[in-house]
Each structure stands twice: as C-alpha cells, then as structure tokens.
Amino acid sequence: MTTIPHAHPVESLVRTNVVAALGARGVAVTSVEMLFDGQEWAVTVSSRPPGMSETEVRVAVWTAVLNYTAVFDVPTHTEGVRISIAG
Numbered sequence: 001m002t003t004i005p006h007a008h009p010v011e012s013l014v015r016t017n018v019v020a021a022l023g024a025r026g027v028a029v030t031s032v033e034m035l036f037d038g039q040e041w042a043v044t045v046s047s048r049p050p051g052m053s054e055t056e057v058r059v060a061v062w063t064a065v066l067n068y069t070a071v072f073d074v075p076t077h078t079e080g081v082r083i084s085i086a087g
Helices: 011-024 054-071
Strands: 029-037 040-047 080-085
Touching: 011 029, 011 040, 011 054, 029 054, 040 054
Parallel strands: 040 080
Antiparallel strands: 029 040
C-alpha cells in the first residue's frame, strides 16, 4: 500500500495567509511551498501591480512569509525564501 505524505500542519495555514496578505497588496501568488520542514519557503508570484517594483514585491513576500511562520509557530527557524517572479 502506498501512503501519500500529508503536508506539515502549519504549511496550509501559512500558505493561505501569505496568499491573502499579498493579494491584498495586488500581488498574485501561484504557489507557496514549505521546504526542509520550514527552514526555507518557495513562493511564485504570477503578477504584481504596475507601480510595484520587483524589490518591493520581494520585500512584501519576505515579510509575509516571516510574519506568518512566526504567527503559526513553524518549529524550524526560517533561513530563506526562494522567490520566483513571472513576467
């Protein structure tokens, strides 16, 4: 029998809130993934408001990920956020 691994319990909470926080700023996110039990995160941004620079997007993503990993008490210290910006 093959078992499908379940996502880390806080991963979906962090993902949902990061997507909502960035969406409130006009940044569309296509994926948020937890890597290495929360030590790193990968976020893919599909679009951003015309007036928002790439640097501002990266800062917004970092801030959202770090805030929500702290709020939901991810057991591993977050050391990095991999950010991919499409278009």
